[in-house]
Amino acid sequence: MTGYGALLVLCLAAVALYRILRHRSQLPLPPGPPGLPYIGNALQMPADQSWKAFTQWAQVYGDVMHLSVMGRDFVVLSSPEAVSDLLEKRSAIYSDRPVMPMLGEMMGYNQLIPLSPYGAHHRDCRKLLVSGLSPRNEPEYNMVQAAKTLEYLPKILADSKRFRSHIRCLVASTVFQITHGYGVANLDDPMTQLAEQTNDDFSRAATPGAFLVDAFPILQYVPDWFPGAGFKRKAKEWRKSSDKLRNEPYEMVEQQVIEGTASPSFTADLIRSKEGITPEDQYIQKCASASFYVAGADTTVSAMESFFLAMSLYPEVQKKAQEEIDSLVEPGRLPNFSDRSKLPYLDALLKEIHRWNPVAPLALPHRVTENDIYRGYRIPAGATILANSWAILHDPARYPSPFDVIPERYLSKTNEHLNPDPRPFEFGYGRRVCPGQLFAEDSLFIFAAMVLSTFNISKASNPDGKTIEPEVEYTGVIRWATVSMVNFVSTIVSLSIVLILTWIKTYAIRKHISSMGQSGKSLSNLCARDGSIYFVILLIMTIFNLVATTYQAIGDVTVLELAVSPILISRFLLDLRGADTARRNHVDTDEALASTVSEDTPESLCFSSAVVGNLEAPLTSFFADDEDQQEHEELPCDLTDSPSGGLAENSIKHEDTVHLDVDYTCEA
Ligand code: HEM
Structure with a gap:
């Protein structure tokens, strides 16, 4: 190809690329509920059980729906087709996790498999875990699970x-036995306590948008002492337990391997698997081993609790x-794993437990x-x-009577599109699918x-013998921050009204x-x-407080607002009094006479004298003799109603203009 030919091809390629990019940028986002500028759909996000609201919205906007929250894009997938097309067929670009500065970077959970960014660290850790959880080890694990x-x-x-406590203890002891060869006696065991603590911290920080720093990652660099930086101290405290969970159990097994006393376990196998292990290898092993507990304990507990709930209701x-x-099982013997294939009804019942109340209704968030x-x-x-697994598993077109537990739906199948196996939607998708499903x-x-x-x-029944109806309320792994917007919104609206009216008046005067x-x-x-400066500060503080509360960025801001509001308001009232005092002083001066007040321009705030007296009046009037006081009390308070514009006849001469050069610095 000649030089000109190559140049032509290059130009054509550039034009084609430009057109593709232009076309791309012109394409619309998927439909979704309309939101407000910048905050998008933040105010519409339900505090709890967001998957239910997403399911309703999907009926209006479709199975690929776009939401925006504080400038962040969310795409909710609500059908098996959309989930499979994106999370599975295009898994090369849909397998990352969203960055969560609080939980990930600051608390260190981005080093564990579930939250780890898609990359080398995730791949190396996941490889170790998947190999440990392979069907090859299943018989060994089954023995521990049964025992x-x-x-x-x-x-x-x-x-x-x-x-429920016993269930938590059962899962903790099973998992620790398998991961570290460690026998847990009860929930007071220090290892279980540590694991429970990290699970608690994890849940609290896992709420998308729970911390302001997740929306504004730059906040992770503010100093610890900064007002509102309580989240940094919290993150440090929580990080200690996650570091402990990663290091301490691993080091315990490492020591036992050296001493030759280690029981068979996933971690002992990992340690023995490599001669001359590097610190990097060791770190990967620690992360894989801790991920087993962090990802496997709460999820299994939740499924077991759902089982109890379903049995009491059905x-x-x-x-x-x-x-x-x-x-099937003769008297005197308990069922075991070898009976499983001969228990189809039980198998169908367990499928139904996964479908009825999926442990992770929105799976875990992926990032494109x-x-x-x-x-x-x-x-x-x-x-x-967000893959809305709950919507898929409760779609009446796929699972008739979706809110009932009906194991039979999987046994008498006449239509292959009806009642498909729910497990592919319970254990996640693509390259991030749950590696612990078999276990x-x-x-x-x-x-x-x-x-x-x-x-x-x-x-259960209460002491009177009355049956207690259990509550069927699930919070799920993913929750949106709970916030009562009403107070904030009404305060913001009223402050805005005060400001707008004040500014209209100021403008009219000018x-x-x-x-x-x-x-x-x-x-x-x-x-x-x-005086509007005070209300502007109050408004800014209320908005900041709203955002901080929405994101649970710790209560310092509320405390600050509570402390500062009365100061600002009292300052405003003192200024009013100061304004009045200044005006009174000016009355006697030529200057005051030269620039006085309009009769028809209400120029100051006034309170009902019947209720609190005129707060605008100088304090001296309060202590003045009865006659004086009488005079003040008789002053018309509502400036617009007053024939003289509401100003004391004896205190100021009424001309056409407002004296605007009053000194607002308060001498009182
Ligand atoms: C009923 C029990 C369980 C349920 C319902 C469940 C469900 C899930 C779901 C929905 C995901 C997210 C998948 C995605 O991002 O698309 C996940 C991830 C994960 N699960 Fe499970 N899980 C369960 C038990 C376990 C157990 C016992 C283990 C460990 C032994 C485990 C280990 C993991 C890990 C490590 C991940 C992260 C995978 C990754 O990000 O690459 N899970 N699980």
């Missing part, structure tokens, strides 16, 4: 009211599952790393992608089988002066003197 569940049964028998389903187990086009819509790079399902199976063969589960041919102060100067 731990067996230990659990007498605990429920002894104290059925605390069945006794006929429970009875059928028990009959199936009893018909490149601009993309889907169905003619633009998906901007960096957008957070979780095994834990749930042996738990359900043993509990059903030994106990009847029913609703216009009036100009029309009289006098050169008054500039508008900005007047605004600085009309």
Whole structure:
């Protein structure tokens, strides 16, 4: 190809690229509920169970819906097709996680698999975990799962009211035994306490938008002492426990391996797997090992609790599952893993538990790393992608009577599009799909089988013998910050009204002066003197407080607002009094006579004298003799109603102009 030919091709390629990029930027975003400028849909985000609101919105805007929150793009996928097309078929660019400065960077959870950015660290850690959780190790893990569940049964028998604590203890002891060969006796065990603590901290920080720093990452660099920087101290405190969870159990096993006393475990296998291990390898191993607990404990506990709830609400389903187990398992023996393939009803029941109350209704958020086009819509790079698994699993067209637990729906299948296996939507998508699915399902199976063969589960009753209806309310892994907007919004609206009215009045006064041919102060100067500065500060503080509360950026801002508001208001009132005093002093001067007050221009704020007296009046009037006081009390308070414009007849002469050069610095 000649030089000209190459140049031509290059030019054509450049034009084509330009057209593609232009076309791209012209494409619309997916439809979604209209929001406000910049804050977008922030005020519409439901505090809890956002997946339910997203499901309703999806009926209006479709299965690929765009939301914007404080400048961040969110795309909610609500159908298997959209989820598969983007998160699975295009997983090369849809497998990152959104950056969460608080939870990720500041608390260190971005080093653990679930929140780790898509890249080398994630790949290396995940590889270790996936190999540890492979079906090859399943029989060994099954033995531990069965033995731990067996230990659990007498605990429920002894104290059925605390069945939830026992479940947490069961999962903790199973997971620690497998990951670190460590036997947990009860929930007071220091290792369990540490794990529970990190889980708690994780949940509190995991709320998208829970901390202002997640919306404005620059805030992570503010100094610790800065007002409102309580989140930094919190992050430091929480980071200590996550670092501890990563290091301490691992170091314990490392020591045991050196001493030759280590029990078989995932971590011991990791440590033994490499000769001459580097600190980097060791770090990867620690992260993989801690991820096992962090990702596996709460999720499994939640599924087990759902099982108990479903059994208490659907006794006929429970009875059928028990009959199936009893018909297979001879008396005196408990079911085990070898019975599983012969328990189709129980298998269907567990599928239904996953569908009915999915542990992660919005899975975990993914992040798209490149601009993309889907169905003619633009998906901007960096957008957070939420897969609404709950919507898919509760779509009546796919699962008729979606809110009922009906295991039969999977047994008598006549239509392959109806009642598909729900598990592909319960354990996540694409390259971030849950690596612990097999382990979780095994834990749930042996738990359900043993509990059903030994106990009847029913609703609790109160001392009067009345049945207590259990609440079927789930908060899910992902929650939006809870905030009561009403107070903030009404305060913001009222402050705005005060400001607008004040400025209209100030503007009118200035216009009036100009029309009289006098050169008054500039508008900005007047605004600085009309008291609106205090209300502007109050308004800014309220808005800041609203944002901080929405993002739970710790309460310092509220405290600041509470402390500063009365000061500002009292300052404003003192200024009013000062203005009046100054005006009174000016009355006797020629200057005051030269520039006085308009009769028809209300120029100051006045309070009902019947209620609080005229706050504008100087304090001296309060202490004046009765006669004087009488005089003051008789002053008409409402300036517009007063024939003299509301100013004391004896204090000022009424001319056509307002005296605007009052000294607002208060002498009182
Ligand atoms: C009923 C129990 C469980 C449920 C419902 C569940 C569900 C999920 C879901 C929805 C995700 C997010 C997938 C995505 O981003 O698309 C996930 C991720 C993950 N799960 Fe599970 N999980 C369960 C148990 C477990 C267990 C027992 C383990 C460990 C042994 C585990 C380890 C993980 C890890 C490490 C990730 C992060 C994967 C990644 O980001 O690459 N999970 N899980």
